[in-house]
Amino acid sequence: MKQNEATAVTLAPAYTKDDLLFFKVKDSNSSQSDNIIPFTSSVKADALEIVGYSDSYINLGKDGRYYNWGFVAKGSTDEVFKKLPVAIASQLRKDGDVFIKAEWKPANDSTAPWRAGSNTPSGMPPQPGTVERLLMLESTSNNETLIVCSLQGTVTPDTLKAHRPDLHDKIYDNKVIKQKWEIAVNLVKNYKLKPIFNSNAEMQNILQNDISALKKSKPDRQPAYWQKMTEIQENFLKSVARDEPENEKKLQALMALLMVNMMDVDQLQNTPADESPIITLVRNNIVSVEQLVKLEAGYHYGNALQEKVEALKILEADHDALRSN
Secondary structure, X not given: OHHHHHHHHHHOOEEEEOOEEEEOOOOOOOOOHHHEEEEEEEEEEOOEEEEEEEEEXXXXXXXXXXXXXXXXXXXXXXXXXXXXXXXXXXXXXXXXXXXXXXXXXEOOOOOOOOEEOOOOOOOOOOOOOEEXXXXXXXXXXXXXXXXXEEEEEOOOHHHHHXXXXXXXXXXXXXXXXXXXXXHHHHHHOOOOOOXXXXXXXXXXXXXXXXXXXXXXXXXXOOHHHHHHHHHHHHHHHHHHHXXXXXXXXXXXXXXXXXXXXXXXXXXXXXXXXXXXXXXXXXXXXXXXXXXXXXXXXXXXXXXXXXXXHHHHHHHHHHHHHHHHO
16 A cells, blocks of 8 residues: 555545555444545455455453454455455355454464464454464445454564554553553552451451361361461461551552553543452453452462461371371
8 A cells, every 4th residue: 555655645544654554544443334434436456346444453351452454345245255366365265254364373472483274263262372363354234345354362562563563552652551550550559458357356256266167177186286276377367467468569560460461541541540450350351250359369368378388288297297106
């Protein structure tokens, strides 16, 4: 298109980036017709009649980012397919109502070659850690067909820059990253871990209940064993209470990092300031409720749980040694 810029700019608003020319749609994030711009006049490309340009983008969180761009041609998918050059048409296969050529590769290996086909079942998002690129013919209304390229899945900065340099800076420019960090930190600052207990008396009550329940399950243990067990459990609860403020900060930092890595500026800007980060992360399909529950539990207990596990291993080993003697 850059080589035919003089003609292109008469068809629709356009801009250039890295010696490439792109048409500018009204809103690439729109699910309506704003992601398609009609040309001021149709263009003949061999037997094809090109009447517009399409450019759409959607961020599906952990299911990946999806970039689709290309032309709008007159006719049904079958009609457009028959008018394509043989060298292109021969690479497409019909899948339901669309014609498609798919390739995929591991996302984080820049030297890996593109592999023919798809790594996922039809209709499913790409596997985490993989990226797909597609050529598709897909029908729209008004007896028109989209001839589009697509990048989808785990689209790394390098892959995006290679295929759509005009979009790379909108997501990965240092100023954009800094802006996202500022918004994300503000969104998570009021998040609080719910305390395990609210007073020393409540902690002692939990301690006694835990020990009582354990005694019922292990009636053969000696008083010295339970004295040590009580000490281990009490140290664990005290460590949890002591570390809660620091663990809370660590969890806030992790939530902010997830937002920065997986959300876009407009998504962050449109997030209500008083919305819980948990709701924000779930609503944007970044983590599931179950994953957040595990995260909270992990950060609640932090290193205290590992210290408790190690102490219990020693206690059980000492008990087994005494029994064998």
